[in-house]
Structures are given as C-alpha cells and as structure tokens.
Amino acid sequence: MRRIVFALFFAACLLSAGFSLAGAEVSIADVQEALTSLSLADSGEIMEAFTLNLSQGNLEPAEALHLIDRLTAKDADPEDTEGILLSIAHAIQDGLPVTMLIEKAEEGLARNVPLSIILNGSNGQPRILGLTQREYMLGAVRDLLYSKGIFSCPSGAQPVSQSIPVGRFNTLVNETADCLADYVEAGGSPLEGHLMYQQVNTRLADLSNLTAPAILPEDARLVMDRITPADLTTIVLKIFE
Helix, strand or coil: CHHHHHHHHHHHHHHHCCCCCCCCCCCHHHHHHHHHHCCCCCHHHHHHHHHHHHHCCCCCHHHHHHHHHHHHHCCCCHHHHHHHHHHHHHHHHCCCCCHHHHHHHHHHHHCCCCHHHHHHCECCCCCECCHHHHHHHHHHHHHHHHHCCCEEECCCCCCCCCEEEHHHHHHHHHHHHHHHHHHHHCCCCCCCHHHHHHHHHHHHHHHHCCCCCCCCHHHHHHHHHHCCHHHHHHHHHHHHC
C-alpha cells in the first residue's frame, strides 16, 4: 500500500511539473543537459550510464529529469548529490534494475530527508536504508537467483528452461530486494529468515494475483521454490555488519 500511495504521489509531481507520464515532452538530450549543468566530478561515468539506460527504455526521460531537478534544487553537499546519481549509475553499469533506487531517492526528497541519509542511510531507530545499501541488496538478490539457476534472457529471445525474459527477471529482483529492505526498515531481525521468506512469498504472490500481474505466477513460484530462508538471512546480515 505504501508503494502504491507513493507512486500516485510521484505521478502527481510529474504532472505538476508539466511532464507527461510517457515522457513525450522530455528528451534524452534534456537529461544530458541537466546532468552537465551539475558539473559533477564523475560526470562522464554518470552521463554514460544514464544515457544507456534511457536509450534502452529502462527509464523514462521525464523521471530522470525530475530527479535531477529535485537534486539540483536541494541545498546540500554536492558530494551527496553526486553520490546519489553515482549509486544509480553503478547499478545501471552492473545491469541492475534501478526502479527502487529512483523511487527511494524521490521519496526521501519528498520527505525532505537529508541527502546524506538518502545516500548512506541511518542506523538509528527506525533504521533507514540508503541507496548504497539498496544497491547492494539488488545485486545480492540478482546473484542469489543466478546461483539458483534462474537467469535472464534478452528481450525477444526464446527463453530456455530456468530463463526469464529480462524485464520479468528485473521485476523479480526489484520486488524481492525492496521487500527485504522494507523488512529491515520495519525493525525485522535478519536471523528470522522464515519471516523474510514469508514476506517475499506474500509480496510476489500478491503481485502475481493482480488483474494485470506485475509478476507472472510461474515466475513467483520458480523463485520461491528455489530460494530458502537461510539465503535471505545471508543477504540481510551484511546490512548489519
């Protein structure tokens, strides 16, 4: 429910900024110009990654520009601003989905959370996970699925046994990692793997039962049949180190 509410809020922000949700009024060149105006130390790396993701259709130009504009307007340490963009760029370079990172950065900005916490999180009560921890979690979940023989295949390619088209695979990675992050931020113990397993199972099942399912039932079953509570504990324990 929290994610649905924020998605509606984010859509309203885009509309109020004069952007169409399809991004028709914003081009890749607009995003590149906005990045150039920030004068980032690692501008080349960030520019290349964002341009790649935009050109592949993995991120709408309007979404990227909205985030950059919000960061530009924030009176904060330039290193934190660059760190947020660099975290997203690194995820793109690693072939990870960045939906969760974009959403969490926008959510933090909407709540006026300091950029340093959006980037690095906080060990307070409640614990807040930053983009750094979430980027790790995306990679760990992706690697877990690989280790269980669940792979992605390019769009349009004929999937073989245990392979899932890249878009569907990325959704599985994003939702599983986001569910684990929610568990940690809610104060859950990393030692209670069975509880994390139940929450992931519920998240994937709920998404697969929608009228227009975000995750296919067979994809959800494949993941839940192969991962274990111990696998999830191993991933989450690193957040507490």
